[in-house]
Amino acid sequence: MTHPVRVGVGVGAGVLTAAGDLLFLLVAAGAGAGSALLPPARRRIGTLITRYATTLVRLERRRLAGLLGADELPPIRTAGWRHVAYLAARLLPGALGALAYLLLAIGAVLTWILLSATVRGELSVAEFLLQVVIGTVLLMLNVQAIASVGALDVRIARWLLDRGARAALEDRVRELASTRAGVIAAVDAERQRIERDLHDGLQQRLVALGMLLGRARRGRDAERTYALVTQAHEDVQRALEELREVAWRVYPSALEESDLGQVLGMVAQRSAVPVRIRCDLPVRPDRQVETVLYFVACEALTNAAKHAAATLVTIDIEAAEGTVRMLVRDDGTGGADPSGRGLSGLARRVAALDGRLRVESPTGGPTTVLAELPCG
Known part of the structure; x- marks a missing residue:
């Protein structure tokens, strides 16, 4: 169970971050409205909004995990409009937290006034004890309100961010299925390309080399035979180069x-x-x-x-x-x-x-x- 002091600090920090979230949402709304007038920039602005929203969500996640005990929230990996929706939903616990701390501040001021009046003798002992009882009850209600705001903050994060993680996982499964089919198609295309290289290049060169060696074997002229063998040797070298090229297209063994x-x-x-x-x-x-x-x-x-x-x-x-x-x-x-x-x-x-x-x-x-x- 999270310590009450850490909960209080977490809710207070949430009030400050909610103010930052509100400022970001206002700027994002203005930028989004402006992008309607500039269609070419719409995609770029949308990307920037989701990217910065994701950065703010990462900060909120650290606050929730470190101060409010929400360690089970999934890590933030990809940007998305769901993060913008989460920042908007966070304004509610931020506003409630600000109200709770405002009431706490008002209670502190009233406590100071009560103590000052008691010291000056303006209150009797019975009146002082009655005010202490009322103040204690109100303080307990205020503390409970702060704890409830922290619980609401965590619940909103779990509802939106966990749900987003499941949606991202489903998208990932679909992407992997599509990628797998694409890889199979790419491998088939590469095999066809290698087959064409072997058939149109290396195979034709080997056929020509066989014919050249056949002419050299049947030749009667020594000089002519030597020239044919020399040409055959050059063709073998070129065939080896082509074979090496084909092999490197299959897999670069030099790696x-x-x-x-x-x-x-x-x-x-x-x-x-x-x-x-x-x-x-x-x-x-x-x-x-x-x-x-x-x-x-x-x-x-x-x-x-x-x-x-x-x-x-x-x-x-x-x-x-x-x-x-x-x-x-x-x-x-x-x-x-x-x-x-x-x-x-x-x-x-x-x-x-x-x-x-x-x-x-x-x-x-x-x-x-x-x-x-x-x-x-």
């Missing part, structure tokens, strides 16, 4: 021995477009995170070389607030389609790890690909 920055450096050496890489990660992320970031970078490099006519690609990788951020930017002509097979497949890969992928590619460029993945 087993080298970190992401070093592996992307190897990719940059084979790239037709100059690549500048900055990798600032104090701790190496999980293998799954590195693998997804590798595929995102490779797809962005391929698009920049084949479709954007880029002359430079920059890759910046850094850690920020429990996430790994990778920004790939090229100076090409732009026009990349985020809903295309390659980029949409990458978006599903990123979403499978609770990350997000954002592609901006206006006509005329530049193209930026931002991938953010959680990293413990």
Whole structure:
């Protein structure tokens, strides 16, 4: 059971935070009304409102857990309009708490007046004792009112925040089901792509190599045979390069021995477009995170070389607030389609790890690909 003094401090702190919540709600209401006149800014303003509301809810949760004993409240993970509704509902216990403390202050003033009158001899002993009894009863009622306000505060938090946690869990289950289907589709698309690479590239080269070696075996001229064997050797080298490329598209085995920055450096050496890489990660992320970031970078490099006519690609990788951020930017002509097979497949890969992928590619460029993945 929470100590009465802590409850009193918690309710008093709740009065102050309710004043801050009221100020925030007034500003948010004004911003929301203003966004109706500026439709392009509506989404941005809505995002800012929910973000700051979530910050205030986190502060309220700490107060409830530390002073009012509400330790079972779920942690706040994502922003949402339910948090704005909670801040509005919190105004009721805030107002009741302010009223209770105002009555307590009035009682303290009356107590001082009573004591002063008794010292001056203006009250008899019987009158003084009667006032003490009445004051004690009123004080007990006031203390009980403060405790009731604290209980109401906790009940509102449990009703709105717990319910929000269950709704978030249900949304998470639906998201995982959708992401799972998307990942399966992305894997199937990648298999089809590998099959095309093997059939149209490596298989055709091996067929040509077999025909070349057959001509060399049937040849009578030593110089002609030597030339054919030399050409066959060159074709074998190119076939090995293509096979290595296909294998890297399946899984970058170099990540087993080298970190992401070093592996992307190897990719940059084979790239037709100059690549500048900055990798600032104090701790190496999980293998799954590195693998997804590798595929995102490779797809962005391929698009920049084949479709954007880029002359430079920059890759910046850094850690920020429990996430790994990778920004790939090229100076090409732009026009990349985020809903295309390659980029949409990458978006599903990123979403499978609770990350997000954002592609901006206006006509005329530049193209930026931002991938953010959680990293413990």
